[in-house]
Amino acid sequence: VSISDVDGFVQLNQYQLKTEIGKGSYGIVKLAYNEEEDFNYAMKILSKKRLMKKAGFCRRPPARDGKPVTHPPNPLERVYREIAILKKLDHPNIVRLIEVLDDPEEDNLYMVFELLEKGEVLEVPTPTPLSEDMAWKYFRDIIVGIEYLHYQKIIHRDIKPSNLLLGDDGHVKIADFGVSNEFTGTDISLTSTAGTPAFSAPETLKDGKEEFLGKALDIWAMGITLYSLVYGQVPFPPKDDYIMGLHRRILNDPVTFPSVPTLSEQMKDLIVKMLEKDPNNRILLSDIKEHPWVTK
Numbered sequence: 477v478s479i480s481d482v483d484g485f486v487q488l489n490q491y492q493l494k495t496e497i498g499k500g501s502y503g504i505v506k507l508a509y510n511e512e513e514d515f516n517y518a519m520k521i522l523s524k525k526r527l528m529k530k531a532g533f534c535r536r537p538p539a540r541d542g543k544p545v546t547h548p549p550n551p552l553e554r555v556y557r558e559i560a561i562l563k564k565l566d567h568p569n570i571v572r573l574i575e576v577l578d579d580p581e582e583d584n585l586y587m588v589f590e591l592l593e594k595g596e597v598l599e600v601p602t603p604t605p606l607s608e609d610m611a612w613k614y615f616r617d618i619i620v621g622i623e624y625l626h627y628q629k630i631i632h633r634d635i636k637p638s639n640l641l642l643g644d645d646g647h648v649k650i651a652d653f654g655v656s657n658e659f660t661g662t663d664i665s666l667t668s669t670a671g672t673p674a675f676s677a678p679e680t681l682k683d684g685k686e687e688f689l690g691k692a693l694d695i696w697a698m699g700i701t702l703y704s705l706v707y708g709q710v711p712f713p714p715k716d717d718y719i720m721g722l723h724r725r726i727l728n729d730p731v732t733f734p735s736v737p738t739l740s741e742q743m744k745d746l747i748v749k750m751l752e753k754d755p756n757n758r759i760l761l762s763d764i765k766e767h768p769w770v771t772k
C-alpha cells in the first residue's frame with residue numbers, strides 16, 4: 477500500500493481519500509475517489525492498534541500460576557472473519573466489499589466498499605421520520621437482505637437504521653458485519669450479547685446464561701428498526717446512562733404506539749409480532765413475507 481500524505485492530501489494506491497462520511501465504534505468511513513476509474517467508493521478505515529486495545533490486549537496477561545495458557549481470540553481475527561463473510565456475500569441488498577488494503581507494516585486496515593450515495597436510510601432519533609409507504613419500500617429490501625443472510629447461515633446481530641444504506645437507485649443495502657455470527661445447521665445457539673442495546677432482544681438480557689437462537693435476534697431488531705423508521709424513535713429509548721432501566725423495559729414493557737403519526741393497523745400488527753418477547757412465539761421471516769402489510 478503506497479501512501480502519500482502531502483499537506484493532508486492522502487493517496488492510497490489508486491484512491492484519493494476525501495471527506496469523512498461515516499463514523500462509529502468501528503472507526504471511520506471516508507469518501508474515496510478512484511482516479512483510474514473516475515469513480516467514488518466508501519473507504520472504511522480501521523486501526524489495528526485500536527482494535528487490539530479495545531480487546532484489552534495491551535494489559536499484561538494475569539499471572540497464570542501454572543494454569544495452561546489459553547490464547548484469547550485475536551481481535552484482528554474478528555475483522556478477518558468479517559472480511560471473509562463479506563467476500564462470500566453477493567446480493568443486491570447487501571453492501572458490496574470491493575477490496576481490502578492491508579499492509580502488515582501499516583496500522584490502518586482499509587476496506588473499500590461500493591458507495592451508497594444517500595448514506596443511512598434514516599438518522600434516528602428524528603422529528604421527521606419516513607412515511608409508511610417509504611418504510612414499506614425499504615422494509616421489503618431489508619426482508620430480502622436478511623432472508624439471504626440467514627440462507628447463507630449468517631446472523632447479522634446489529635440491524636438498525638444506521639447500518640441500512642441507501643443507494644441512488646432507491647434501494648437499501650445492509651452493512652456492518654462487525655458483530656455477525658456464522659453458523660452451521662438451521663440456526664445458531666448463542667449466549668453472548670452483541671450489537672446495539674436499544675435493538676437487543678429480551679432473551680439476550682435475561683440474568684441466567686440461558687442460550688437463545690440467532691435468527692430470532694435479527695427479527696427482533698427488524699421490528700425495532702421498522703418502528704423507528706416510521707416513528708423517528710425506538711420503542712424502548714435508552715434513558716441517559718441507566719442501562720438497566722432500558723433492559724427492564726425491553727424485558728417487561730409492551731410496545732406502545734404514539735397517536736401521531738397515524739399508521740395502519742396492519743403495520744402495527746406486524747411490529748407487535750416482531751417484538752414478541754418470547755422468541756418461540758416471535759414471527760418467523762417466512763411469515764413476515766406473507767404478512768398482509770408486506771404483501772399489500
Ligand SMILES: COc1ccc(C(=O)/C=C\Nc2cc(OC)c(C(=O)O)cc2Cl)cc1
Pocket residue numbers: 497498500502505518520571589590591592593594595596641650651652653654
Ligand atoms: C451522505 O452520504 C453518505 C454516503 C455513504 C455513507 C456510508 O457509506 C457510511 C458507512 N458505510 C459503511 C459502514 C460499514 O460498517 C460500519 C460497512 C461495513 O463494514 O459493512 C460498509 C459501509 Cl459502506 C455515509 C454517508
